[in-house]
Amino acid sequence: MSKIAIIGPAYPYRGGPALVVANVYEHLVQKQHDVRVFTFSRLYPSLLFPGVRQEDISKHPPKQHPVTRIIDSINPFTWLRAAKEIIAYKPDIVLVDWYQPFFGACYRVICSRLRKAGIRILFLAENVISHEARFVDSMLTNMALSQADSYITFSQSVEESLKQWYPAKHVTRTTLPLFYTQESSPVEWTQQSAKAHLGLEGKRVLLFFGYIRKYKGLRNLITSFATIAQQFNDVELLIVGECYEDANEYTSLINQTGVANRIRWINEYVPAEDVSMYYNAADIVVLPYISATQSGIVKIAFGFGKPVVATNVGGLTEEILQWNAGIVVEPENNAELIRGISTMLNAPNLDIYINGSHAAKEANSFGAIVHLIEQEIR
Numbered sequence: 001m002s003k004i005a006i007i008g009p010a011y012p013y014r015g016g017p018a019l020v021v022a023n024v025y026e027h028l029v030q031k032q033h034d035v036r037v038f039t040f041s042r043l044y045p046s047l048l049f050p051g052v053r054q055e056d057i058s059k060h061p062p063k064q065h066p067v068t069r070i071i072d073s074i075n076p077f078t079w080l081r082a083a084k085e086i087i088a089y090k091p092d093i094v095l096v097d098w099y100q101p102f103f104g105a106c107y108r109v110i111c112s113r114l115r116k117a118g119i120r121i122l123f124l125a126e127n128v129i130s131h132e133a134r135f136v137d138s139m140l141t142n143m144a145l146s147q148a149d150s151y152i153t154f155s156q157s158v159e160e161s162l163k164q165w166y167p168a169k170h171v172t173r174t175t176l177p178l179f180y181t182q183e184s185s186p187v188e189w190t191q192q193s194a195k196a197h198l199g200l201e202g203k204r205v206l207l208f209f210g211y212i213r214k215y216k217g218l219r220n221l222i223t224s225f226a227t228i229a230q231q232f233n234d235v236e237l238l239i240v241g242e243c244y245e246d247a248n249e250y251t252s253l254i255n256q257t258g259v260a261n262r263i264r265w266i267n268e269y270v271p272a273e274d275v276s277m278y279y280n281a282a283d284i285v286v287l288p289y290i291s292a293t294q295s296g297i298v299k300i301a302f303g304f305g306k307p308v309v310a311t312n313v314g315g316l317t318e319e320i321l322q323w324n325a326g327i328v329v330e331p332e333n334n335a336e337l338i339r340g341i342s343t344m345l346n347a348p349n350l351d352i353y354i355n356g357s358h359a360a361k362e363a364n365s366f367g368a369i370v371h372l373i374e375q376e377i378r
Contacts, residue, residue, distance in 0.1 A: 001032050001033055001034055002033050002034070002092040002093070002374070002377050003033070003034045003035075003036075003089065003090060003091045003092050004028055004033050004034070004035045004036075004091055004092065004093055004094075004095060004373065004377075005035075005036050005037075005038060005086050005089055005091040005093075005094045005095070006021055006024065006025060006035065006036070006037045006038065006094075006095045006096075006097070007037075007038050007039075007071075007082075007086075007094060007095070007096045007097065007107070007110065008020075008021045008037075008039065008095075008096065008097030008124075009021060009039060009040060009043055009097070010022065010037050010039040010040075010065070010067045011056060011061060011062065011063070011064050011065070011067075012055045012056050012061070013039075013040065013043050013054055013055060013056065014053075014054065014055060014056040014269060016099075016126075016179070016296040017097050017099050017126065018056075018062075019062055019063070019179040019180075019296075020097060020124070020126070020176075020177075020179065021037060021039075021097050022062060022063040022064070022065055022179075023063060023177065023179050023366045024095070024124075024366060024369060024370070024373075025037055025063075025065045026063055026065065026366075027366040027367065027369070027370045028370055028373070029065075031370055031374070036066075036068060036089055036091075037065065037066070037067045037068065038067075038068050038070055038071065038082055038085070038086055039067045039068065039069055039070075039071065040069065040071045040072070040073060041069045041070060041071065041072050041078065042072045042073055042074065042075075043073060044073065044102070045073070045074055048102075050244040050245075051211070051242050051244060051269060052242065052268070052269070053269075056271070056272070057271055058186075058271035058272035058273055059186075059271060059273055060186030060187070060271075060272055060273045061272060062179075062272050068085065070082045070085060071106065071110075073102070073103060073106055076105075076106075076109060079106050079109040079110050080109065080113070082110055083109070083110045083113035083114060084113075086110070086114060086119075087113070087114065087117045087119065091119060092120070092377050093119070093120045093121070093122055093373070093376055093377050094111075094114055094119055094120070094121050094122065095122050095123075095124055095373060096111065096121060096122070096123045096124065096144075096148070097124050097126070098123050098124060098125045098126060098127075098144065098145065099126040099127060101129065101136070101137040101140040101141045101144075102140070103140075103144065104139070104140025104141055104142075104143040104144045105140065105143060105144075106144075107143075107144035107147070108143040108144050108147060111144065111147035111148075112147055115147060120149050120376070120377075121147055121148050121149050122148065122149065122150050122151070122152065122373065122376050123144075123145060123148040123150075123151045123152070124151075124152050124369070125145070125151050125152065125153050125154075125158055125162060126154060126158075126176075126293065126294070127158055127293040127294075128141060128145070128158055128161040128162060128165070128293075129141055129161075142165070145162070145165065145166070146166070148166075148169065149169065149170075149376075150169055150170040150171070150172070150376055151166075151169065151170070151171045151172070152172050152173075152174060152369065152372050152373075153171060153172070153173045153174075154173070154174065154175060154176040154293070154294040154315065155173070155176075155293050155294040155314055155315025155318065156173065156315060156318060157293055157314045157315055158173075158293050158294070158314075158315070159171050159173040172372050174368045174369060174372060175294075175318075175319060175363070175364050175368070176294045176295075176296065176299055176364070177299070177364050177365050177366045177368070177369065178299045178300070178302060178303045178361060178364045178365070179296065179299070179300075179303075180272075180275055180276075180279075180299075180300045180303050180304075181303035181304070181361065182276065182280075182303060182304050182305070184303075185273075185275065185276035186272060186273050186276075187273045187274075187276055187277070188276075189276050189277045189280040189281075190280060191280050191281065193280075194276075194277045194278070194280035194281035195281050197277065197281075198238075198264075198277070198281050200236060200238075200281055202234065203234055203235065203236045204232070204234050204235045204236070204283045204284075204345065205235075205236055205237075205238050205281050205282050205283050205284075206221075206225070206228075206235060206236070206237045206238065206282070206283070206284050206285075206286050206341065207238050207240065207278060207279065207281070207282035207284070207285050207286065207306075208221055208237070208238070208239045208240070208241065208285075208286055208287075208288075209240045209241060209278060209279070209285065209297050209300070210240075210241045210295075210296075210297045211241050211242050211243075211244055211269065212239075212241050212242065212243040212244060212245060212250070213244045213245060214245065214290070215289060215290045215291045215292070216287075216288070216289055216290070217287075217288035217289050217290045217311065217331065217332070218239065218250065218288065219250070219253060220288045220290075220332065220334055220337060221237070221286055221288040221337065222237070222239075222250070222253050222254055222257060222263065223253070223257070223334055224288075224334045224337045224338045224341070225237045225257060225259065225262075225263065226257040226258060226259055227334075227338050228338060228341055228342065228345075229257075229259040229262050230259075231342060231345075232342075232345055235262070235345065236262045236263070236264065237262065237263045237264070238264050238266075238278065238281065238282065239263065239264065239265040239266070240265075240266045240270060240278045241266075241267070241268075241269070242267060242268050242269045243267055247267060250265070251265075266278075275300065276304070279300060279301070279303075279304040279306060280304060282304075282306055283306075283307075283350070284306070284307055284308070284309060284341065284344055284345070284350075285297065285298075285300075285301040285306045285307070285308050285309075285326075286308075286309045286310070286337075286341065287308065287309070287310040287311065287316060288310075288311055288331075288337055289310070289311050289313050289314075289316060289331065290311070290313065290331050290332055291313050291314065291331075292311075292313045292314035292315065292316050293314045293315055294314065294315035294316070295310075295315075295316055298310065298316060298319070298320065299364060301325075301357060302319075302325065302357050302358075302360040302361040302364065303361055305354055305357050305358050305361065306354070306357055307325060307326045307327075307344060307350050307353030307354055307356070307357055308320055308325055308326030308327075308353075308357070309326055309327050309328075309329065309337070309340045309341050309344060310326060310327075310328055310329075311328070311329055311330065311331035311332075311337075312328050312329065312330055312331060313331050316328075319360050319364075320360075322360075323356040323357070323359045323360040323363070324352060324353065324356040325353055325356035325357040325359070325360050326344075326353055326356070326357070327340040327343060327344055327353075328340070
């Protein structure tokens with residue numbers, strides 16, 4: 001049995017990184033490791049957070065686990081206290097969940113103290129530079145990532161970036177596991193019941209899911225849907241995600257399509273119990289991203305056995321093509337996006353893509369990450 005410390009966001013904070021931390025914790029504990037999670041008392045200052053709330057408000061919240069809420073992202077004194085407490089815990093390794101340059105200075109201070117204490121540091125690098133990089137992002141990213149002894153990544157693009165930045169350090173690539181599946185859903189929905197609840201009976205549903213920012217390419221999907229709607233009378237677009245930009249721009253664009261009555265937008269971060277409803281209602285999940293590393297949205301689609309139309313950016317396409325779980329199109333090309341969605345809608349059935357999605361689901365587990373962490377300890 002090893003002692004492992006994890007640094008990163010955790011429940012009650014919402015979002016993919018917190019779910020990754022929760023699942024890694026759970027799977028390490030199942031392997032009889034002694035694990036402590038050191039998380040944030042304040043994740044983002046409210047003035048810097050573009051959404052409505054940072055906390056998960058689900059009636060059926062995702063995996064919960066013991067945490068030490070000690071790190072205030074903008075209070076350096078708490079960074080020092082966190083480092084001191086982690087050192088006192090005497091872990092065999094520290095796992096840091098990395099996804100956002102904003103935490104560069106914070107993680108730098110903590111990790112530099114841990115390194116001086118002779119503690120090995122492993123970064124779980126979800127990406128390197130944020131999708132909407134600013135001038136200071138490279139500096140902040142290097143401040144943190146340079147402190148790692150080794151890295152685990154989820155996509156080829158991130159792996160290649162880390163090898164360029166730190167050629168002397170060990171980088172291992174695995175796949176982003178599934179943290180939402182049909183089986184783990186707190187509420188049972190079938191496609192029929194989900195569509196009935198949403199008033200979408202008899203419709204084929206394109207689902208865009210996740211928070212909305214420019215790099216997600218939603219504008220391209222909305223514009224393309226005007227053409228798709230003319231070709232297919234039974235298709236509707238369901239957009240589910242909180243907008244981190246000017247929502248009025250998207251509302252105006254929807255109204256300009258001429259088919260606004262066939263586009264529904266739920267502009268909020270949905271609670272855990274509703275994820276299953278929206279994914280079950282979907283026939284096809286669409287990711288029209290302009291840039292990406294990997295995506296939890298694709299993995300949720302696999303978790304619910306849904307086919308995917310996605311753009312050829314970052315690590316989005318690796319598993320889609322490997323498992324024949326969807327169609328890949330070129331980014332920022334509406335004609336290509338229309339072609340991909342239309343091809344799938346014109347298919348006699350979606351069984352080949354659905355079977356591929358199920359196969360991808362079976363191949364993705366947190367066991368692989370746990371195995372890599374254990375190898376780093378040895």
